[in-house]
Amino acid sequence: MSKSDDTRARILSRSARLFADKGFRGVTMQDICEATNLSRGGLYRYYKSTSEIISALIESEQEIADIKAAAMYEDQRRADDLLDEFLESQKKFITSDVATLEVAISQFALTTPEGKQAQLMRMDRSVVRLAYLIRKGQAEGIFGKGDADTIAYHSLLVIAGLREQQALTRNPESVIDEQIRIVHDMIVCGDPKLTILSGDGNRTV
Amino acid sequence: MSKSDDTRARILSRSARLFADKGFRGVTMQDICEATNLSRGGLYRYYKSTSEIISALIESEQEIADIKAAAMYEDQRRADDLLDEFLESQKKFITSDVATLEVAISQFALTTPEGKQAQLMRMDRSVVRLAYLIRKGQAEGIFGKGDADTIAYHSLLVIAGLREQQALTRNPESVIDEQIRIVHDMIVCGDPKLTILSGDGNRTV
Amino acid sequence: MSKSDDTRARILSRSARLFADKGFRGVTMQDICEATNLSRGGLYRYYKSTSEIISALIESEQEIADIKAAAMYEDQRRADDLLDEFLESQKKFITSDVATLEVAISQFALTTPEGKQAQLMRMDRSVVRLAYLIRKGQAEGIFGKGDADTIAYHSLLVIAGLREQQALTRNPESVIDEQIRIVHDMIVCGDPKLTILSGDGNRTV
Amino acid sequence: MSKSDDTRARILSRSARLFADKGFRGVTMQDICEATNLSRGGLYRYYKSTSEIISALIESEQEIADIKAAAMYEDQRRADDLLDEFLESQKKFITSDVATLEVAISQFALTTPEGKQAQLMRMDRSVVRLAYLIRKGQAEGIFGKGDADTIAYHSLLVIAGLREQQALTRNPESVIDEQIRIVHDMIVCGDPKLTILSGDGNRTV
DNA sequence: CATGAATGAGAGTTCATTCAT
DNA sequence: GATGAATGAACTCTCATTCAT
Numbered sequence: 001m002s003k004s005d006d007t008r009a010r011i012l013s014r015s016a017r018l019f020a021d022k023g024f025r026g027v028t029m030q031d032i033c034e035a036t037n038l039s040r041g042g043l044y045r046y047y048k049s050t051s052e053i054i055s056a057l058i059e060s061e062q063e064i065a066d067i068k069a070a071a072m073y074e075d076q077r078r079a080d081d082l083l084d085e086f087l088e089s090q091k092k093f094i095t096s097d098v099a100t101l102e103v104a105i106s107q108f109a110l111t112t113p114e115g116k117q118a119q120l121m122r123m124d125r126s127v128v129r130l131a132y133l134i135r136k137g138q139a140e141g142i143f144g145k146g147d148a149d150t151i152a153y154h155s156l157l158v159i160a161g162l163r164e165q166q167a168l169t170r171n172p173e174s175v176i177d178e179q180i181r182i183v184h185d186m187i188v189c190g191d192p193k194l195t196i197l198s199g200d201g202n203r204t205v
Numbered sequence: 206m207s208k209s210d211d212t213r214a215r216i217l218s219r220s221a222r223l224f225a226d227k228g229f230r231g232v233t234m235q236d237i238c239e240a241t242n243l244s245r246g247g248l249y250r251y252y253k254s255t256s257e258i259i260s261a262l263i264e265s266e267q268e269i270a271d272i273k274a275a276a277m278y279e280d281q282r283r284a285d286d287l288l289d290e291f292l293e294s295q296k297k298f299i300t301s302d303v304a305t306l307e308v309a310i311s312q313f314a315l316t317t318p319e320g321k322q323a324q325l326m327r328m329d330r331s332v333v334r335l336a337y338l339i340r341k342g343q344a345e346g347i348f349g350k351g352d353a354d355t356i357a358y359h360s361l362l363v364i365a366g367l368r369e370q371q372a373l374t375r376n377p378e379s380v381i382d383e384q385i386r387i388v389h390d391m392i393v394c395g396d397p398k399l400t401i402l403s404g405d406g407n408r409t410v
Numbered sequence: 411m412s413k414s415d416d417t418r419a420r421i422l423s424r425s426a427r428l429f430a431d432k433g434f435r436g437v438t439m440q441d442i443c444e445a446t447n448l449s450r451g452g453l454y455r456y457y458k459s460t461s462e463i464i465s466a467l468i469e470s471e472q473e474i475a476d477i478k479a480a481a482m483y484e485d486q487r488r489a490d491d492l493l494d495e496f497l498e499s500q501k502k503f504i505t506s507d508v509a510t511l512e513v514a515i516s517q518f519a520l521t522t523p524e525g526k527q528a529q530l531m532r533m534d535r536s537v538v539r540l541a542y543l544i545r546k547g548q549a550e551g552i553f554g555k556g557d558a559d560t561i562a563y564h565s566l567l568v569i570a571g572l573r574e575q576q577a578l579t580r581n582p583e584s585v586i587d588e589q590i591r592i593v594h595d596m597i598v599c600g601d602p603k604l605t606i607l608s609g610d611g612n613r614t615v
Numbered sequence: 616m617s618k619s620d621d622t623r624a625r626i627l628s629r630s631a632r633l634f635a636d637k638g639f640r641g642v643t644m645q646d647i648c649e650a651t652n653l654s655r656g657g658l659y660r661y662y663k664s665t666s667e668i669i670s671a672l673i674e675s676e677q678e679i680a681d682i683k684a685a686a687m688y689e690d691q692r693r694a695d696d697l698l699d700e701f702l703e704s705q706k707k708f709i710t711s712d713v714a715t716l717e718v719a720i721s722q723f724a725l726t727t728p729e730g731k732q733a734q735l736m737r738m739d740r741s742v743v744r745l746a747y748l749i750r751k752g753q754a755e756g757i758f759g760k761g762d763a764d765t766i767a768y769h770s771l772l773v774i775a776g777l778r779e780q781q782a783l784t785r786n787p788e789s790v791i792d793e794q795i796r797i798v799h800d801m802i803v804c805g806d807p808k809l810t811i812l813s814g815d816g817n818r819t820v
Numbered sequence: 821c822a823t824g825a826a827t828g829a830g831a832g833t834t835c836a837t838t839c840a841t
Numbered sequence: 842g843a844t845g846a847a848t849g850a851a852c853t854c855t856c857a858t859t860c861a862t
Contacts, residue, residue: 025230025316028856039823044858103315109373110312111230116373123370150383157366157384158359165328165362168314168321178355179362185397192390192397208841208846233831244848249833435640435726438835449844454837513725519783520722521640526783533780560793564773567780567794571772575738578724578731588765589772595807602800602807618825618862643852654827659854 008046011036012060015053019104020097024054025111027104051115054108057101058118062125069129079137083187086133090159091180094166095173103167123160127152134187144190151191155183213251216241217265220258224309225302229259230316232309256320259313262306263323267330274334284342288392291338295364296385299371300378308372328365332357339392349395356396360388418456421446422470425463429514430507434464435521437514461525464518467511468528472535479539489547493597496543500569501590504576505583513577533570537562544597554600561601565593623661626651627675630668634719635712639669640726642719666730669723672716673733677740684744694752698802701748702795705774709781709791718782738775742767749802759805766806770798 014035018027027050033043047053075082093099109119130152137143162179165171186192219240223232232255238248252258280287298304314324335357342348367384370376391397424445428437437460443453457463485492503509519529540562547553572589575581596602629650633642642665648658662668690697708714723730745767752758777794780786801807 023316029858030856040825040858041821041823041860045822049857107312107315110308110315111228120374147383150380150387153380154363154384154387157370158362161362161366169325175355175358178352179359182355182359182397186391189397192387192394212846234833235831245833246835246849247847250846254832433726439837440835443845450837450846451839451842451844455843459836517722517725520718520725521638530784557793560790560797563790564794564797567773567776568769571776575772579735585765585768588762589769592765592769592807596801599807602797602804622825644854645852655853656828656855657826660825663854 004046007036007038008056011038011043011046011053012057015050016057016101019054019057020100024050024104024107024115051108051112054104055114055118058105058108058122062122065125069125072129072133078142079133079140080142080188082133083137083184086130087180087184091176094159094162094176099163099166102163106164106167123156126156130155137187138190143188145194146191151187155187158183212241212243212247216243216248216251216258217262220255221262221306224259224262225305229255229309229312229320256313256317259309260319260323263310263313263327267327270330274330277334277338283347284338284345285347285393287338288342288389291335292385292389296381299364299368299381304368304371307368311369311372328361331361335360342392343395348393350399351396356392360392363388414456417446417448418466421448421453421456421463422467425460426467426511429464429467430510432514434460434514434517434525461518461522464514465524465528468515468518468532472532475535479535482539482543488552489543489550490552490598492543493547493594496540497590497594501586504569504572504586509573509576512573516574516577533566536566540565547597548600553598555604556601561597565597568593622651622653622657626653626658626661626668627672630665631672631716634669634672635715639665639719639722639730666723666727669719670729670733673720673737677737680740684740687744687748693757694748694755695757695803697748698752698799701745702799706791706795709774709778710788714778714781717778721779721782738771741771745770752802753805758803760809761806766802770802773798 011032015027015032018031018035022031029040029043029050032038032050032053033040036043047056072082105115105119108115110116127149131148134143134148134151138145138148158179162171162176166176216237220232220237223236223240227236234245234248234255237243237255237258238245241248252261277287310320310324313320315321332354336353339348339353339356343350343353363384367376367381371381421442425437425442428441428445432441439450439453439460442448442460442463443450446453457466482492515525515529518525520526537559541558544553544558544561548555548558568589572581572586576586626647630642630647633646633650637646644655644658644665647653647665647668648655651658662671687697720730720734724734725731742764746763749758749763749766753760753763773794777786777791781791
């Protein structure tokens with residue numbers, strides 16, 4: 001089955017390229033045939049539609065994220081270090097070219113039911129992971145109070161929004177830096193409401 | 206010209222319905238023909254593509270927003286009252302059915318160049334308006350310090366994200382309430398960084 | 411009826427422009443509506459199709475030619491002077507911009523039955539006139555022998571061919587001059603066959 | 616690949632028929648679908664437009680002409696024999712039904728840029744070939760003097776004109792014979808101007 | 821199995837022409 | 842009459858998908 005797996009991998013990598021260039025709706029099975037040097041029937045043997053292909057791409061991306069997440073759960077470092085690492089990787093992703101596949105994924109989410117499902121799952125998993133990190137920080141006493149899920153969701157809405165904005169136009173890097181910093185500070189400070197009430201200003205940023 | 210205007214209005218209202226139901230890419234000129242009881246040629250007399258129609262819809266939405274904004278600039282009330290009103294209207298919009306047109310607009314933004322432009326302009330205008338409100342509050346001494354544009358952008362990323370999430374699934378209202386509250390608190394408290402540094406806890410929420 | 415005639419004239423002159431620019435098939439009744447500021451129904455009141463309009467244009471062109479021809483029949487000058495005048499006017503026409511309407515007329519001739527008829531009639535009339543001129547020259551003893559109709563037809567085939575070639579590309583003027591000169595010489599010398607047989611070389615060119 | 620080639624050939628032969636019957640503009644891709652028993656998509660697999668199809672037809676015609684021309688360059692016979700052969704084949708072509716495809720080609724030339732190009736190239740190549748033949752005859756001392764290119768162009772304008780006239784109406788054969796004979800005599804006698812000046816009458820026709 | 825020729829539904833678009841106002 | 846809104850037939854072109862070889 002090694003040959004079959006090879007072909008699958010080739011389809012995915014070439015398709016990723018195409019999706020990044022032309023968006024989800026801009027890519028046809030024909031395009032993928034040409035890009036992979038497979039015949040019509042040949043391609044259909046592996047995937048029945050562009051939806052299946054992009055789903056597979058998202059899946060494989062998730063697997064990597066899962067592995068990273070597993071690593072994080074084991075990681076002994078302080079929560080603020082892990083947070084810095086997380087935000088750094090997000091920033092890299094937002095500003096990288098890889099993010100262009102993101103547009104295709106958004107299109108997929110917005111135009112197909114499968115895509116919708118996939119998108120929701122991605123968000124959910126991300127929230128779970130970031131919330132875990134926040135709780136860890138709160139337990140260590142270095143993050144402010146507040147509902148970890150709410151703060152995580154808030155942070156991820158901002159990050160996802162940045163990703164989308166970036167796909168539409170090139171924001172100056174400073175804008176992205178500022179937003180990422182705010183997200184960082186909010187996680188560290190905790191829910192603004194509680195921050196104010198407690199007048200808690202003894203943390204450094 | 207009245208008949209012509211009537212037809213135009215009919216096309217827009219029926220199309221809005223269709224876009225909300227089936228998304229931007231799910232609607233064809235033929236669908237709109239059927240929905241409006243117009244012949245092929247009749248419809249093309251007015252609009253040459255679904256892009257033109259959704260652009261017109263966005264335009265008319267913008268006009269309303271412009272009028273509201275103009276009213277706000279004149280409004281003598283305190284900034285926090287205006288902010289409450291703004292957030293309240295956003296929440297209503299997010300949870301309303303009207304928001305479903307939003308999905309279509311997002312698709313339009315992600316799949317066409319015109320849509321991209323339109324989306325960027327929408328965001329820009331929104332930022333300008335919210336930033337104006339924030340500056341007003343800061344001048345009145347009732348909002349915390351921080352760069353108004355940055356805070357406005359942050360808030361609108363969250364609101365836009367909520368809108369999109371809502372289009373994908375029905376979040377429980379409490380989740381939306383919480384996020385809107387956080388946005389509110391952040392605007393009132395100002396940039397978390399400065400809040401911490403100044404240890405400024407003398408404002409009520 | 412003066413207003414009606416005005417409108418008719420306006421339609422013809424604007425259409426001629428359009429036909430010259432875009433060819434016969436490239437012009438629609440809609441284009442003509444716009445160019446003449448007439449409504450759909452308004453235009454149809456005068457002409458039912460682009461064919462009718464171009465036919466009218468050809469007709470009016472013919473009328474002018476008829477008047478010129480009538481003048482020629484009366485003209486007391488020598489046949490070679492008249493021939494020079496005729497060829498001169500043909501050359502002017504071929505190299506002028508007016509000739510661009512010619513393309514449209516050719517399209518019309520080649521793509522519609524009416525056009526075919528019109529084209530044949532144009533050719534026939536032209537042959538009759540040029541043959542008359544040739545016979546006059548032969549009677550005056552200044553043109554060579556040969557069947558006047560055959561020589562006229564030959565000459566007009568060349569002239570029409572030049573016109574068409576000119577529509578396709580810009581020939582250098584020298585090429586056109588040379589061809590016109592050959593036509594001239596052939597008319598003056600007469601049928602090459604007879605010229606050879608008679609060894610008749612006593613004419614000046 | 617044999618099946619594919621078969622289909623291609625079928626498309627071309629059936630299309631030639633259609634073009635001959637209805638002209639270039641009178642034939643649609645749909646007509647060709649029906650005539651070839653191919654589905655829409657099937658036809659588009661091979662050719663994207665009627666322009667491409669007629670171009671292919673012209674191309675294949677050219678290939679045959681090229682082969683003939685190559686044979687002529689090798690031919691050891693006297694130039695007048697070759698000329699007779701050439702004119703005979705032209706006459707056959709003009710009076711044959713094959714010539715009806717010519718109308719379509721003219722339409723193609725007059726209504727599309729590609730057609731224009733193709734037509735110019737056809738003319739150029741023909742001139743080159745006929746001029747070669749004329750120079751050969753002049754070198755052999757059996758054709759009269761004169762610029763070979765000019766005489767060739769003149770002759771081909773007449774032949775092309777006859778072809779077009781024939782497409783419009785059925786000329787009596789005698790008319791065509793006469794014109795072809797004049798072309799023949801002009802080539803043999805050379806430029807009428809020089810003929811006269813030299814009083815050169817020692818050639819037989 | 822793999823191939824690639826072929827299908828056919830359907831989107832987009834254009835225009836001559838009609839007809840209620 | 843004149844207007845211009847509306848019709849509907851026709852055409853181009855594209856793709857996901859099938860199926861004989």
